[in-house]
Amino acid sequence: MTHHSVCDDCIIGGVTEPSTRASRTTGGARADRRKAEMRRDIIDTAFTCFAERGYHATGIADIAGRLGIGHGTFYRYFSNKRDIIDHVIDELAERIITALGTDNAPDAATTLAQYRAQTDRIGAALTSILLDDPRVPQLLLFHATGIDDELTARLYGLLDTADSLTAAYLEHGVELGYLRADLDTRNTARAVTGMLVIGVVHGLRNSETARVEALNEAIRRLLIDGVRAEPDIRDR
Incomplete structure (x- = not known):
């Protein structure tokens, strides 16, 4: 018969416990990945259905059937098809906020x-984000305002946020002297937002890299040369 001390138990416990915890952590991470993949699959399938049938004509049964899952599985991830749109908007906003940091x-x-x-950096980042999946801006720009009043209000709110954020860049430039002192930052910001939206529309019509980059460069030159202070002021 083999005997071991309390100290032995401590050693054994100290060796096996981390292993068990690591196993649980690995299993949890794997489950999280599967959930994220299923959520992404549902979103991708939903947007395919929206593009083919239209948002209002698409039902949960269409999305679930195309993906080969039950209604119950769908409802574990989203409360309804409108919830999918909100999730995509949240994800898009998060990516943009990340791109505008540091x-x-x-x-x-x-x-x-x-x-x-x-x-230059912001233009490249926004182009990548907004044209990464053309179905998303296409739905938001051309169809979302016809879904319901709440979503319409949310999209207008996003435009207001874009205006305010752009104005912050312009106000900072005016304050430091490298942008014109008489600049109407509020309305210039609205004009910039409009250019960005139309830039996305043209990118949806023709996503050829050279054409998209040429339009982005034209917008940036207009944005810089149209609002800069005199060339010899802070241009260094």
């Missing part, structure tokens, strides 16, 4: 040269 934050640039580089 060096791309409104108060990051201190010279016109830095502002120019900043607009």
Whole structure:
């Protein structure tokens, strides 16, 4: 018969417990990945159905049937098809907020040269995000306002947020002197938002990289040359 001490039990417990915890952690991570993959599959399938049948003509049965899952599985991830749209908007907003952090934050640039580089980075990031899946901006720009009043109000709110955020970049430039002192930051911001939206529309019509980049460059030049202070002021 083999004997072991209390100390032995401590050692055994100390060795086996982390292993058990690691196993649970690995299993939990794997389950989270599966959930994320299923959520993404439901979203992708829903947008395919929306594109083919239209939002209002698409039912939960269409999405679940195409994906090969039961209604119960769908409802474990989304409460209804409108919930899918809200999830996509939240995800899109989160990606944009991340892209506008650190060096791309409104108060990051201190010279016109830095502002120019900043607009280059932001333009490239937004193009990548907004045209990554053309079905998303297509639905939001052309169909979402016909879904319901609440979603319409949310989209208008997003435009207002874009205006305010853009105005913050312009106000910072005016304050530091590399943008024109007489700049109407509020309405200029609205004009910039309009250019960005139309830029996305043109990108949906023709996503050829050279054409998209040429339009983005034209917008950036207009944004910089149209609002900059005199060339010899802070342009270094």
